[in-house]
Amino acid sequence: MISQGAIFNSAGYPVIFASSLGEIQHHLERSGFDIAVLNHTLSFADRKKLAQQIKETDGDTGVLVLHASGALKNPNADIAVDSRLGPQAILLGLKRVETMQAMRKSQAHLDQQFVVIVDKDRNYIYASDAACELLGYDRVQFLELRIDDVVAGATTVTEPLFQQFVNDGTQRGVIVLRHRSGRLVQVRYSAEVRPDGSLLAHWQPFAETGVLTDKPAECSQGIKS
Numbered sequence: 001m002i003s004q005g006a007i008f009n010s011a012g013y014p015v016i017f018a019s020s021l022g023e024i025q026h027h028l029e030r031s032g033f034d035i036a037v038l039n040h041t042l043s044f045a046d047r048k049k050l051a052q053q054i055k056e057t058d059g060d061t062g063v064l065v066l067h068a069s070g071a072l073k074n075p076n077a078d079i080a081v082d083s084r085l086g087p088q089a090i091l092l093g094l095k096r097v098e099t100m101q102a103m104r105k106s107q108a109h110l111d112q113q114f115v116v117i118v119d120k121d122r123n124y125i126y127a128s129d130a131a132c133e134l135l136g137y138d139r140v141q142f143l144e145l146r147i148d149d150v151v152a153g154a155t156t157v158t159e160p161l162f163q164q165f166v167n168d169g170t171q172r173g174v175i176v177l178r179h180r181s182g183r184l185v186q187v188r189y190s191a192e193v194r195p196d197g198s199l200l201a202h203w204q205p206f207a208e209t210g211v212l213t214d215k216p217a218e219c220s221q222g223i224k225s
Contacts, residue, residue, distance in 0.1 A: 007087045035062035051076035062097040075138040114203035122147040136180035152176040169193050
């Protein structure tokens, strides 16, 4: 834990250490912090319980789990990283939590809509509660995915469509998404390249009419922003 704290300190993050469940509870009740880091020294049950308590106390607090199983059945975690991957992976995870917090604040009014944001490499960096529920993922699981993992047809569909979107600046159309269970979900979407370089999409699901078959996406010409 001390070595992990040193990683954060070396990157300019002040750290409050807690080496036991009791100390963590003490800080939760008395200290203000932006991000809680829950690592392998805690049991799975304690990580899950603490993540829930942190979110109930302040929903804006980020929760970074440093454990290989961090994405499993912990809906209140934001990002999970296997700490064995090293300091750079841990710091990247922390940066992703900060990005998610900023996106959540700026998109708070859209959280009940089906909204997702990706970076230039097609990695999801924000997913609204409604979007997570639509595809059956906890947020921490969703933010481990890329567009290629979600769009039916994978890279053969997403890569040319995404490149056209980036070039045009906006895009609208119909696309088929894959639910965590494997079920296919057809949605209308409208997407735009935002001034900060992130790429935002709104989904509008069709009424469910049974099982869909994979088919390529359809899109309309965008307008360069």
